Amino acid sequence: MRDVSKVFGDVVAVDHVSMGIRQKEFFAMLGPSGCGKTTSLRMIAGFERPTSGEIYIDGKAMGHTPPFQRNVNTVFQSYALFPHMTVEQNVSFGLEMKGLSRREIIRRVGEALELVRLPQMAKRYPRQMSGGQQQRVALARALVNRPNVLLLDEPLGALDAKLRKEMQIELKTLQREVGITFIFVTHDQEEALTMSDRIAVFSKGKVLQIGTPLEIYERPTTRFVADFIGETNFLEGRVQEVNGEFASVIVDGGRRFVGRAMDGVRPGIQAVISVRPEKAQLVEQPDSSPNCYEVQVHSIAYVGSDTRVIVMLGENKLDVWEQNTISTLDPNYFFKPGETAWLTFKPENALVLAH
């Protein structure tokens, strides 16, 4: 995708987006609703034409190629199964359009239904199936054509939480098995992190960052990405100095923090320091970290795997998550609301982000 834009009336849905998606990659387009991710997907499929820019599939410029001439298949958010056809007829539709022989069609439809584990459902109509089953039919209907690229538009959006988790793993396995490039649209950051090889984070029609889940989570380059992916604490301040990989920030209230300097961080500019709640710690005695300050424990919530503590650093509320090992379960050991503690985190676990 090279410098692609799409304008609807006076709304810029996709604003000069460039992305390179690799062969056999599981690629997620992630962002809040209205960020341009679905429009981008629809342009790849051919349902929308870019206002400017060009889309290349397998090195070929797509231009005005209509959807039915692209070797790309889509799994729609609503599944868009043909309600007047059986599962079998739905899945064989694409092969019929290619003009394959009856025998070949039967063989491949059988394989595809096997792949999504629905062989016994061939004669059913979509309305007789559950959401999860319909979702698999939609997958089989797309995959049976052996496309170069499979596009998935929030395919798990309509499923309940448990089924979603199952399907996430299943989709990922399936993708490895068939070796097809998957491009996946989602607004669920956890889903994107679990499934993707790489993620493009969209906001307001622009791609803010493209990277592996690890890069996106650990090294967000912008405040938006840090905020959108996972939970984080922000401390507003001004950059004091940049020293190689690290920068120090004077936070409102005069405290000095040190973290990794990300793109565009220069001395004197406004910046935020971002630290993930699980990377901050509460200790009883100050340690040697430059990011160690005394805080007031505000509230404590037990959420199963972690204990989530909110602490006050001056006027700033910060989240600190401690994993529930034996020590945190011990009521005599752990901090209580109103007590003071020392908040600490390592400079390499904090990021300094320019605005």
Add this chain to the structure above:
Amino acid sequence: MASDSTIILLGERGEIKPKPRGETRRFSLGRFALVTITLFTFAFLYVPIAVLIVFSFNSARTGATWQSFTLQWYERVFSNARILESAANSLIVAVLSTLGAVVIGTLMAMAMERYRFRGKGVWDGLLYLPVIVPEIVMGISLLIFFAAVNISRGLLTLVISHIAFCMPFVYLTMRARLADFDRSVEEAAQDLGANEWVTFRRITLPLLMPGIISSALLAFTLSLDDFVISFFVTGVGSQTLPVYIWGQIRRGITPEINAISALMLVLSIFLVIAAQFIQRRQRT
């Protein structure tokens, strides 16, 4: 559409409370008036029709007195060449104009539903204006039009006119159908390699079929029953059944007319029920 919902009062332990009594039993003027008006309305609507049907089985030649049950008027209907000929005309006109109205009306509805263009609201209004134009105005204007373009009156003018007044009904029905048509299935078909025509034939058309059938039945009924417009555009030898009936009535109402009317009524009711049935089945 509002769903039929019932509110059930549950008691403290979840048992169904009996309806509070008394209120419903007590005489109230409002309730009395409501029942009376309802009965009167239904009588007003259906008593004349019932009389017509009853008298089509009456053996008396004239008058409003009942003699005995007979089927002879129905026999006469089916052995009268002129009645059969006008019935055949009615059917020919109804079939052809239904086809014409359904094709044009459906395509119009699709175009209006899917494309945006200047003055769309005006065009939309113009398309269903004929529904409220008085039939007599339409009849006269069609008559003048055919005279002006020099088409002699006959089955052709009947078919054209019937298409003209049936089409808006088809259009309205199909617009409503298309409004909740999920376009993503068409996109899915194109995504799977079907071009526009194949998509229309294999996906769009089958899914619209119930709507098309029910609007066809509606158009067929309208065409079959039409008198006013047909009266103006009919020619010698191309009389439809309603026009024939009207011609006979001028010489007095005969039991034969009652019998034909009863038959037309039954056919119309059947078609309307069929249309309703098909519409409802699609929705579930």
